[in-house]
Amino acid sequence: MGYVAAKGGTQAIEQAEQLVQYYRLRGGSEPIQIRQIQDQFRLAVDKVMGEGSLYSPFHAALALKQAEGDTIEAVLLLRAFRSTCPRTRVSVVAGTSEMHVHRRISAAFQDVPGGQILGPTVDYTQRLLNFSLCEEDGDHVRRFVAQYLADLPAGELGEPPSFPKVVDILKREGLLAASNGAGAAPEEPPYDITRAPLVFPAPRSARLQALARGETGGVLALAYSSMRGYGDIHPTVGELRVGTVPLRIPHPAGGPAVFIGRVLVTEAEVVAFFDGTSGPGAPMFTLGYGLCFGHNELKAIAMAVLDRTMNAAVPKAPAENEEFVLSHIDPIESSGFAAHWKLPHYVTFQADIDRLRSAQRHAQPRDGIRRAGG
Amino acid sequence: MRAADLLVARRSGYNFAFLDEHSKREVRRALLKAVAIPGHQVPFAPRELPIALGWGTGGLQITLSLIGPRDVLKVIDQGSDDSVNAVNLRRLITRTTGVRTTTDTRRATIIQTRHRVPEESLRADQVLVFQVPYPEPLRRVEPSDVQTRRMHAEQDYSRLWVYLYEDIVRWGDVTIPHRYPVRVHGRYVMDPSPIPRWDVPKLHRSPTLGLFGAGREKRVYAIPPHTRVEPLEFDDHPFRVEDFGGERCRRCGSGRSFLSAIYDRATGRRYYVCSDTDYCERRIAGGAAQRAAAP
Amino acid sequence: MDAAGIDALGEVYRDQRTFRLLIEALARPGTLQSLSDPMPDVPPGVDPYIASVAVTLLDHEVRFATSGPTAAPLTAYIARRTGARPAPPEEAGFLFACGHDADSPLERLPVGSLEFPEHGATVVLTVERLFAQGGDGASTMAVEGPGIPTVARVHARGLAPAIIEAFIDMNREYPEGIDAFLVDPDGRLVGLPRTARIGWNRG
Numbered sequence: 001m002g003y004v005a006a007k008g009g010t011q012a013i014e015q016a017e018q019l020v021q022y023y024r025l026r027g028g029s030e031p032i033q034i035r036q037i038q039d040q041f042r043l044a045v046d047k048v049m050g051e052g053s054l055y056s057p058f059h060a061a062l063a064l065k066q067a068e069g070d071t072i073e074a075v076l077l078l079r080a081f082r083s084t085c086p087r088t089r090v091s092v093v094a095g096t097s098e099m100h101v102h103r104r105i106s107a108a109f110q111d112v113p114g115g116q117i118l119g120p121t122v123d124y125t126q127r128l129l130n131f132s133l134c135e136e137d138g139d140h141v142r143r144f145v146a147q148y149l150a151d152l153p154a155g156e157l158g159e160p161p162s163f164p165k166v167v168d169i170l171k172r173e174g175l176l177a178a179s180n181g182a183g184a185a186p187e188e189p190p191y192d193i194t195r196a197p198l199v200f201p202a203p204r205s206a207r208l209q210a211l212a213r214g215e216t217g218g219v220l221a222l223a224y225s226s227m228r229g230y231g232d233i234h235p236t237v238g239e240l241r242v243g244t245v246p247l248r249i250p251h252p253a254g255g256p257a258v259f260i261g262r263v264l265v266t267e268a269e270v271v272a273f274f275d276g277t278s279g280p281g282a283p284m285f286t287l288g289y290g291l292c293f294g295h296n297e298l299k300a301i302a303m304a305v306l307d308r309t310m311n312a313a314v315p316k317a318p319a320e321n322e323e324f325v326l327s328h329i330d331p332i333e334s335s336g337f338a339a340h341w342k343l344p345h346y347v348t349f350q351a352d353i354d355r356l357r358s359a360q361r362h363a364q365p366r367d368g369i370r371r372a373g374g
Numbered sequence: 375m376r377a378a379d380l381l382v383a384r385r386s387g388y389n390f391a392f393l394d395e396h397s398k399r400e401v402r403r404a405l406l407k408a409v410a411i412p413g414h415q416v417p418f419a420p421r422e423l424p425i426a427l428g429w430g431t432g433g434l435q436i437t438l439s440l441i442g443p444r445d446v447l448k449v450i451d452q453g454s455d456d457s458v459n460a461v462n463l464r465r466l467i468t469r470t471t472g473v474r475t476t477t478d479t480r481r482a483t484i485i486q487t488r489h490r491v492p493e494e495s496l497r498a499d500q501v502l503v504f505q506v507p508y509p510e511p512l513r514r515v516e517p518s519d520v521q522t523r524r525m526h527a528e529q530d531y532s533r534l535w536v537y538l539y540e541d542i543v544r545w546g547d548v549t550i551p552h553r554y555p556v557r558v559h560g561r562y563v564m565d566p567s568p569i570p571r572w573d574v575p576k577l578h579r580s581p582t583l584g585l586f587g588a589g590r591e592k593r594v595y596a597i598p599p600h601t602r603v604e605p606l607e608f609d610d611h612p613f614r615v616e617d618f619g620g621e622r623c624r625r626c627g628s629g630r631s632f633l634s635a636i637y638d639r640a641t642g643r644r645y646y647v648c649s650d651t652d653y654c655e656r657r658i659a660g661g662a663a664q665r666a667a668a669p
Numbered sequence: 670m671d672a673a674g675i676d677a678l679g680e681v682y683r684d685q686r687t688f689r690l691l692i693e694a695l696a697r698p699g700t701l702q703s704l705s706d707p708m709p710d711v712p713p714g715v716d717p718y719i720a721s722v723a724v725t726l727l728d729h730e731v732r733f734a735t736s737g738p739t740a741a742p743l744t745a746y747i748a749r750r751t752g753a754r755p756a757p758p759e760e761a762g763f764l765f766a767c768g769h770d771a772d773s774p775l776e777r778l779p780v781g782s783l784e785f786p787e788h789g790a791t792v793v794l795t796v797e798r799l800f801a802q803g804g805d806g807a808s809t810m811a812v813e814g815p816g817i818p819t820v821a822r823v824h825a826r827g828l829a830p831a832i833i834e835a836f837i838d839m840n841r842e843y844p845e846g847i848d849a850f851l852v853d854p855d856g857r858l859v860g861l862p863r864t865a866r867i868g869w870n871r872g
Contacts, residue, residue, distance in 0.1 A: 009456040010465075079422040083397075084388065195400075195730065197417030197592050200520045323518055333590050336427030340507065343429065343459050347452045347489045347649050350634045351551035351570040354616040362546025390681045399728050402688050406726075407787035409695045410848040410862035412815050416787045440692075442685040498697075527783035559815050559864065561844065581818075583696045598696045598816040598862075 024068055037061035046264070046294020047071060051331050052078030053194075053213045054085070055263050055293050072215070072335045079332055089249045090189075092257045096267050096291070097165055099243040106166045107237040108271060114163035119242060120295075166239040167269050167287060176238075176271065176285045177278040200323045207310065207326060211303040212292050215331035222319045222329070223302035226309045230317035233308045234273035235288065241267045242295050267291045268300035272308045286311070391438040392470040397421045401439040401594070405585060408596035413558030414526070415509050415593040423466075423589075430463050430488060432587030433505035436594060437467060437486045440501060440585075447475045448482035453490040453632070453649035460488070479652050489552070491573035493631045493653040496582040498599065504567045506588040509595065511555040511565040531563050534606070542611050554613070557604045558597055566603075572615045572632040577603040623648045626657035687725040694850060694860030699812045699821025701801050704856035714742035718856040719765060722793055723747045727763060732756035736774050737767030737795070761790055768796035768851065771831040776839065778847050786844035789863065792836075793850045797827025799857040808833070810869040812861070823859050825851055837867055 025031075038045055038061040048060040052075045060078055067073035103119025106112045118124075170176035190205035198206055211219060226232060244262035251258055270288040278284040290303025312320035319325060328334060389395070404418035423431050441447065449464040451457035455477040463486065468475055476482050479494040488505040496502060512522040515533040525531065534555060541548045548554075552568040556577065566574060567586060577584060577597060584597040597603060605613040622629045624645045631653055633646040648654035683706040690702040707717030708724060716739070723743075727733060729752035735744045736758075743765055744755050758764055758777035766773040781789035800807055807826040810833065813819070828851065840846035846863030861867070 009458045009461040013458055013461055076426060077424075080424040083422045084394075086394065193419070194421075195419050197419050199417060199523075323520060327519070332422060332427050336429060336431075337507070337590055338428075339426055340428035343488075344452045344457055345489075345568075346634050347570055347632065348552045348568045350632075350649075351572075351616060353635075354571075355547075355549045355551040358547050358617075359545040359549060390678060391685075395681060395684065396728055398684070398688075399726065400730070402692075403726060403731070404787070405692060406695055406791065406848070407789075409692060409816075410846075410864065411786050411844050412864065414786060414844060440685075440689065442682060442689065523784050583692075596696075598864075600818045601815040 032065055034058060034061045034065060037064055043295060044069075044071060046296050047216055047299075048074045048078060050293040050296055050299065051075040051213060051215055052082065054078050054082040072331050075215075075331050076335070091260075092248045092250060094245050094247055096241060096245055096265070097163075099163070099241055099245050099265075099267075100262070101163055101241055101243040102264075102295075103242040104163055104239070105237070106239045108166060108170075108239075112166050112169070112239075114161055163241070165269075167271075170238065170271065170285065174282070174284070176287060198326065200326075202322060202326060204307075207322065208289065208291070208303070208307065210326045210329065211290065211306060214299075214303070214329035215334065216296060216299045216302075218329045218331070218334065219302045219306065220298055222325055223305040223309075225317065226305055226319035231309050231312060231315075231320040233270075233275075233288070233305065235270045235305050235308070237301065238269045238271040238287070239267075240269075240297060240301065242297070264294050265291055266294065266296050266300040268297070268304040270301065270304035270308060277311060277313065388470045390471060391441055392423070392466065393421060393435065393438045397435075398439045401435050404594050405436065405439065405596065408585070408594050409583070409598055411562075412598055412601050413556075413562030413564035413595060415588075415595045417592055418594055420589045420592050425463065425466065427590040428507060429459060430486075430505040431589030432591075432594065433486050433488070433503050433589075434463055434466070434587070435589060436503045436585050436587040437484055438470075440503070441467065441471055441473060441484055443471070443473060445473050445483045446481055447473050448477065448479060448485045448652075449475075449487075450485070450490060450492070450650075450652075451488040452634070453492070453653075454651045456651065477652050478656075479650075489568045489570075490632070490649060491569055491576045493648070493650045495576075496580065498581045500582050502582050502584050504569075504584065504586045506565070506567045506586050506593075507590070508553060508568075509565055509586070509588040509591050509593040511553070511563050513565075526562060529561070531606075534563065538606060538608070542608070547611065547614075548607075555606050557602075557606060559601050560604075563606070564595065564597075564603075570616060570632055571605075571613070574603075574605050574613070575615070579603075618646065621646045623654060626654045626661065628654065628657060683721070684725045687721050690858060691722065691725070691850065691860065694858050695816075695848065695862050696860075697816045697821075698814065698861050698865045699810075699817060699823050699859060701799060702858040702860075704852070704858050707856060712742050712746055714739045715746045716743075716795060716852075716854060718852050718854070718858075719743070719793060719795060720746060720750075722850065722852065723753075723763075723765065724750055726791075727751040727753040729753060731762040732760055733763040733765065734758040734761035734774065735765045736772075737765075737770045739767075740765075758790075762788075764790060764792040766792060766794055766832075768794040768825065768828040768832060771829040773829075773832055773835075775832060775835040775847070778839070780839055780842075780845040780847060782845065786846070789845060789847050791848050791850070793852060794828070794832065796825045796851050796853050798825070798855075799851060799853045799859055800824035800826070808869060810867050812868075813866045814862075814864045816862070816864075823851070823861070825853075825859070827853075833867065833869055836861070839863075840865075 038057050044064055045057050045060045048064055048071055049055055059081060063074035063077040104117045167176055171178055191203045193206050193209050244264050246259055246262050248257035248259050268290040271285045272288055274283040274285055278286050288304035288308030290300040292299050306325055309319045310322040310325055315321035400418055404416045408416045420435055425431055449460045451460040464475055479492045484501050486503040510522050512525055512534060515537050516522050538548050552570050553565050554571050554574050555563050556566055558564045579600050581599050583599055586595045607613040618633050621633055623633060625647050628648055631648045631650055634649045635644050635646055637644055687706055690704055694702045704718045706721050708720035711717045711720050732754045734756060747753055748755055758774040764778055778790040779788055781787060803824050804826060807824040808828055810823040812821045812823055836849060840863040848863050849861040851859045
C-alpha cells in the first residue's frame with residue numbers, strides 16, 4: 001500500500017486566503033473606499049475603535065473593510081496593529097466636563113443645567129426601513145448637506161454652552177456618595193491591563209479598562225442580566241454624554257501640558273439605589289461609571305451598570321461576580337477560544353476514545369451479571 | 375549570514391521576532407521566575423498578536439522571546455508539521471526572523487508544539503515550547519481563579535483527589551484523557567497541556583527544558599530539566615497510558631508510538647497512523663533504506 | 670540599512686543571546702555559561718557583563734537596588750539606560766550586589782508570597798572568579814535539585830559565606846524565595862534558583 005502523505009497544509013491555507021478575496025470581490029461592485037466606511041458607517045467604526053482599544057477611525061475603517069464587516073475580526077486586526085505601535089506617552093487625566101457636547105441627556109431629572117440635548121439619535125424614530133437610501137447618490141448628498149447648513153439659524157455655530165455634571169449636583173445635595181468607595185484614594189498611577197496581568201480582586205481602573213475594551217454584546221448581555229433581576233441595582237441614568245474631549249500630555253521639558261487633539265467618547269453615569277454600600281454615615285446613592293471610545297451608548301450604559309453591580313459584597317449572580325464578568329467580556333479572548341475548537345483535536349479525541357473504551361469495558365461485566373441473575 | 379538575517383527582519387516591517395523588546399522582556403522575566411518555581415503558573419501581560427487567542431499565542435510569545443538567528447525551528451500540531459495551524463505559526467515566526475526551519479525533530483533547537491511531545495527523545499540542547507489552552511489543572515473542580523490560586527498556595531489539592539477517586543468508583547478508572555494532572559518537584563500540581571497520557575511519562579526527569587505558554591489565560595510555567603513530574607495516581611490504580619489494542623501504524627508499522635485513527639476517504643474503513651509525522655517518515659525512510667540495501 | 674538601524678538590531682540579538690544564557694543557567698543550576706556580549710561604553714566602575722544582564726532584563730516596569738563599592742555608578746547607569754527605578758531592597762525586583770560583601774542587603778529582598786512566589790526578587794552577584802573545577806581560594810557549593818541530574822558543583826572565589834548562608838536561609842520556605850545569578854569579570858555565569866539545595870564548605 002502506497003504511503004499517502006497528509007501534505008499540502010501550506011497550499012490549503014494559501015488557497016483559502018485567495019478564496020476569501022474572491023468572495024469579497026466576485027460581486028463586481030465598486031470597491032468601498034475607507035473614507036466611505038469612516039463617514040457612513042461611523043457607529044461600526046466607533047464600536048471597533050472601542051473594542052480594538054485604539055483611537056484611529058482610519059485604521060478601524062480599514063479593518064472593517066478587510067474583515068468584510070465582521071466586527072470581531074476587525075477588532076482582532078486592530079488589536080494586533082495596536083501591539084505594534086510604540087507607547088511613548090501617557091496623557092494627563094482628561095476631564096469630560098471639558099467635552100464639546102454632541103448629545104447630552106439625563107433621565108434623572110426633567111431638566112438640568114445646560115439642558116437636555118438630544119443630538120444625533122435614532123432613539124425616537126420609528127424603525128422603518130428607508131428604501132429611498134437605495135437611490136442615494138453624490139448629488140443627493142451634496143444638496144442635503146448644503147441645505148442643512150444653510151437652514152441653520154445664524155449664530156448657532158458659536159461657542160458651545162457649558163454642561164455642569166448632574167452627578168456634581170447630586171453630590172452637592174448629599175444624595176450621592178463622594179466616591180465609589182467611601183474614602184477610597186485614586187490609584188496612582190492607573191493600572192494598565194495591557195502591561196500587567198489582571199488578577200482578582202482588580203483595582204477599579206483595571207476593571208473600567210477591561211470593560212472599555214469589552215465586546216459590546218457581551219457587556220450588554222451581562223448588564224441586561226442584572227437589570228432583569230439577576231442582581232439589581234435599580235439604575236437611573238444620571239447623565240449620558242457623547243462628545244469630544246481634549247487630550248493633553250505632560251510637557252517633555254516641564255512646561256504646561258500640551259494639547260494634542262480631541263477624541264470622541266461616550267460617557268454614562270448611572271445612579272444606583274441606596275443599599276447600604278455607600279460607606280459609613282447616612283445612606284446615599286452610589287455611582288456606576290462607563291466610558292468608551294466613539295459613539296456607543298449601549299456599551300457605556302452597560303459598562304456603568306456592571307461597574308456598580310460588581311461592587312456587591314457577596315456576589316449572588318454572574319453580573320455581580322467581578323472575576324466572572326471581566327474574564328468573559330474580551331472579544332479577542334472569547335472569539336479566539338470559541339474559534340479554536342475548529343483546530344484539529346484528533347489526538348485529544350483519540351485519547352477521549354481510549355477512556356470511553358476503558359469505561360465501557362468496566363461497565364460490561366455488571367451487565368452480564370444482571371442478565372444472568374434476571 | 376548576519377546581514378541576510380537583518381534584511382529579512384527589516385523587510386517584514388516588524389522587529390526581529392515580531393514582538394517589541396519591551397514585550398520580550400516581560401515574557402523573559404516571567405520565564406525566569408517560572409523556571410525557578412517549577413510547575414507554578416506565573417502571570418504575565420501578553421501582547422496581542424496577529425493570531426487569534428486560543429490559537430497558540432502563549433507558546434508563540436515564548437518562542438519569539440527565545441529565538442535567535444542561529445536557532446532551528448520546528449512547529450507541530452497534533453504531532454504534524456503540516457497541520458494548518460502549525461504552518462500558520464511557523465510562517466509568522468520565519469517571516470519576522472528568517473530562521474531556518476526543519477521537520478526533523480533531531481535537528482531542531484526550538485520545538486513549538488500543540489498537544490504532543492515528539493516520539494523522538496529530546497536532548498539538552500533543545501527547548502520544547504508547549505501551547506496551553508487551560509493552564510489551570512484545578513479548573514475541572516473550581517472555576518474561580520481567586521480560589522485556585524489559594525489552593526495552590528496552600529497545596530490544597532484535596533478536591534482534585536476526590537474527583538479522581540469518584541472517577542474510579544464510577545467508571546473503573548480515571549477518565550481524564552489528556553491534560554492529565556501531574557505533580558512537579560513534589561510541590562505544584564500542573565496541567566501538562568492537552569498532550570495524551572502517552573506523552574506524560576516523557577516529562578519526568580527529561581534532559582530538555584519544557585516551557586508552557588497560555589496566551590489567552592496569560593500564564594507561563596516551566597519544567598526544568600531533570601525534574602520529577604509524577605502523574606496523580608492511587609497505589610491500587612496506577613497511571614496508565616493509552617492502549618491501542620495491538621494496532622499498528624499503517625504507514626510505518628510502529629506499535630510503539632501514539633496512533634490516531636483515520637477513516638479512509640474512499641472506503642470509509644478505519645486505520646491507524648502515527649500522529650508524529652516526522653517519526654513516522656523517518657521509520658519509513660529507514661525501512662526503505664534497508665530494503666534498498668538488501669540484495 | 671543605516672547605522673542606527675543596524676545598531677538597534679544588534680541590541681536585539683545581544684539581548685536574545687544574553688537571555689538564552691540566563692535561562693539556561695537557571696534551568697541547569699551549577700553549569701557554567703559564558704556571557705558573550707559585554708556592554709560597550711560603560712562608565713568607570715560599572716562591570717560590562719553585569720551591565721549586559723541589567724540591560725537585558727530591566728525596564729521601566731521594574732525596580733532595582735544596588736549595593737557594594739560600585740553601587741552609585743551602577744545605579745545611575747541602570748536607571749539611565751533601562752528606565753528601571755532605583756528603590757530600597759525591600760521593594761526591589763532585582764538587586765545587583767557584590768559577592769564578597771558580607772553586609773549585602775540580600776535579607777531585605779522580597780521573597781514573594783505563597784500566592785505570588787514569583788514576586789521574590791532576583792539577585793545578581795559579582796564574584797571574583799568562577800571555576801569549572803576547583804580553584805585557588807574558591808568555595809565549593811554542592812547543589813542538587815531541579816535542573817541537575819545528580820549533583821552539580823559551583824566553585825566561586827569572592828563569595829562571602831554570609832551571602833551563601835543568607836541565600837539558603839531566604840529560600841528555606843519554598844516556594845517563597847529569591848533567585849540568584851553569579852557573574853565574574855570575564856563573563857562566566859552560574860544560576861541558582863530558589864529550588865537549589867546547597868551544601869557547602871570553605872575552599
